Amino acid sequence: xxxxxxxxxxxxxxxxxxxxxxxxxxxxxxxxxxxxxxxxxxxxxxxxxxxxxxxxxxxxxxxxxxxxxxxxxxxxxxxxxxxxxxxxxxxxxxxxxxxxxxxxxxxxxxxxxxxxxxxxxxxxxxxxxxxxxxxxxxxxxxxxxxxxxxxxxxxxxxxxxxxxxxxxxxxxxxxxxxxxxxxxxxxxxxxxxxxxxxxxxxxxxxxxxxxxxxxxxxxxxxxxxxxxxxxxxxxxxxxxxxxxxxx
Amino acid sequence: xxxxxxxxxxxxxxxxxxxxxxxxxxxxxxxxxxxxxxxxxxxxxxxxxxxxxxxxxxxxxxxxxxxxxxxxxxxxxxxxxxxxxxxxxxxxxxxxxxxxxxxxxxxxxxxxxxxxxxxxxxxxxxxxxxxxxxxxxxxxxxxxxxxxxxxxxxxxxxxxxxxxxxxxxxxxxxxxxxxxxxxxxxxxxxxxxxxxxxxxxxxxxxxxxxxxxxxxxxxxxxxxxxxxxxxxxxxxxxxxxxxxxxxxxxx
Numbered sequence: 377x378x379x380x381x382x383x384x385x386x387x388x389x390x391x392x393x394x395x396x397x398x399x400x401x402x403x404x405x406x407x408x409x410x411x412x413x414x415x416x417x418x419x420x421x422x423x424x425x426x427x428x429x430x431x432x433x434x435x436x437x438x439x440x441x442x443x444x445x446x447x448x449x450x451x452x453x454x455x456x457x458x459x460x461x462x463x464x465x466x467x468x469x470x471x472x473x474x475x476x477x478x479x480x481x482x483x484x485x486x487x488x489x490x491x492x493x494x495x496x497x498x499x500x501x502x503x504x505x506x507x508x509x510x511x512x513x514x515x516x517x518x519x520x521x522x523x524x525x526x527x528x529x530x531x532x533x534x535x536x537x538x539x540x541x542x543x544x545x546x547x548x549x550x551x552x553x554x555x556x557x558x559x560x561x562x563x564x565x566x567x568x569x570x571x572x573x574x575x576x577x578x579x580x581x582x583x584x585x586x587x588x589x590x591x592x593x594x595x596x597x598x599x600x601x602x603x604x605x606x607x608x609x610x611x612x613x614x615x616x617x618x619x620x621x622x623x
Numbered sequence: 624x625x626x627x628x629x630x631x632x633x634x635x636x637x638x639x640x641x642x643x644x645x646x647x648x649x650x651x652x653x654x655x656x657x658x659x660x661x662x663x664x665x666x667x668x669x670x671x672x673x674x675x676x677x678x679x680x681x682x683x684x685x686x687x688x689x690x691x692x693x694x695x696x697x698x699x700x701x702x703x704x705x706x707x708x709x710x711x712x713x714x715x716x717x718x719x720x721x722x723x724x725x726x727x728x729x730x731x732x733x734x735x736x737x738x739x740x741x742x743x744x745x746x747x748x749x750x751x752x753x754x755x756x757x758x759x760x761x762x763x764x765x766x767x768x769x770x771x772x773x774x775x776x777x778x779x780x781x782x783x784x785x786x787x788x789x790x791x792x793x794x795x796x797x798x799x800x801x802x803x804x805x806x807x808x809x810x811x812x813x814x815x816x817x818x819x820x821x822x823x824x825x826x827x828x829x830x831x832x833x834x835x836x837x838x839x840x841x842x843x844x845x846x847x848x849x850x851x852x853x854x855x856x857x858x859x860x861x862x863x864x865x866x867x868x869x870x871x872x873x874x
Contacts, residue, residue, distance in 0.1 A: 460718055487628050488717060
């Protein structure tokens with residue numbers, strides 16, 4: 377595993393500076409600074425409602441921001457040039473449940489301009505070859521998550537944003553999914569993945585802990601455990617919260 | 624507009640439509656059943672000497688009303704489902720342009736609308752004994768245009784609904800005033816000026832006017848062309864507005 381300083385000199389895949397976002401009159405993100413290293417998996421952790429989804433929506437360009445700057449692969453979020461480069465997998469498996477897996481993946485492939493061969497490869501890589509003709513509504517939760525992921529991966533994105541992809545799934549399926557994410561990252565894709573299950577922190581290269589719209593810590597798994605002197609990520613997170621941002 | 628993403632979206636929506644056999648059946652069968660029902664409602668009504676059998680006129684007008692009504696309901700719910708399921712937000716992160724999506728919906732549903740109009744016209748002419756001076760082809764055209772207006776306004780209405788329940792409530796709002804003012808109940812010339820003026824903003828008025836011309840004359844003049852163009856323009860206008868109600872990024 378690469379250390380945090382491995383390519384500190386290289387350009388970041390994503391660079392966020394003093395980002396604030398308001399929804400209505402309420403400010404939900406208060407000055408976020410964040411850099412994502414190319415080819416790494418960054419985990420975004422924090423309790424429900426802490427602003428994870430808003431941050432992710434800002435990065436993919438579907439959330440209007442109030443101030444600050446975001447650069448994704450050298451461009452503005454949502455820029456035309458990025459639309460084939462950035463994959464976004466929303467919280468609920470946002471696929472057409474009344475269509476088959478293949479119809480779904482093929483639709484997104486056509487939008488991205490990917491060919492039929494790429495559709496087959498992506499379904500195979502997602503381990504869903506047997507479900508090719510199956511409707512998403514009749515799939516298990518884990519299969520539906522992977523189906524949603526496949527619709528983003530078919531574009532062969534350089535940057536992948538996954539919003540709580542493992543929520544509500546059993547531990548075995550979660551492990552499988554994380555294995556899948558690692559495989560994708562090893563092929564050079566930068567991944568930002570959110571979760572509120574702290575146990576999953578160990579799968580990430582980098583950890584970002586959020587609460588109430590601010591980043592409490594930007595660290596890596598080993599460092600977090602060491603700095604907090606705890607043995608589980610749950611305890612570590614609680615300890616970061618009680619010690620405050622200064623930790 | 625991009626032909627690739629536009630075509631892909633139309634194809635995907637057609638796939639969804641054909642998967643849902645029940646909706647498909649409802650779209651095609653409901654107008655037929657309703658017109659046939661009307662036939663029996665009027666069948667035994669005595670026609671006064673020198674008077675006119677009211678059914679053919681009403682049946683013809685229904686060819687303008689029913690397609691608009693059915694397609695409005697189906698399209699508004701279909702588009703709302705896209706908005707609420709999260710797929711719409713996801714689509715905005717892909718190269719898809721919003722005009723391609725709105726166009727895709729319009730094309731897929733308009734295909735259905737033409738099929739619906741053909742069936743409805745066939746039943747009305749062949750089984751219910753309705754005749755017109757003008758060709759039945761014109762009737763199919765007006766019915767198809769009328770349903771396209773329904774599609775366009777259905778897409779637009781979905782922007783103002785949060786739930787499918789609300790979307791369905793827009794149907795009486797959009798359809799009822801048009802049924803009252805379009806000339807079905809009272810000839811538009813006999814209505815108070817304000818209502819006449821209002822009826823000129825309603826697409827159904829033009830559909831009914833066009834259908835009445837097909838009934839009465841063998842060749843279609845500039846009035847008919849004007850009605851047809853007006854319907855097309857209103858459909859296009861609603862589609863453009865619908866595209867504008869779908870910003871890629873939201874607050």
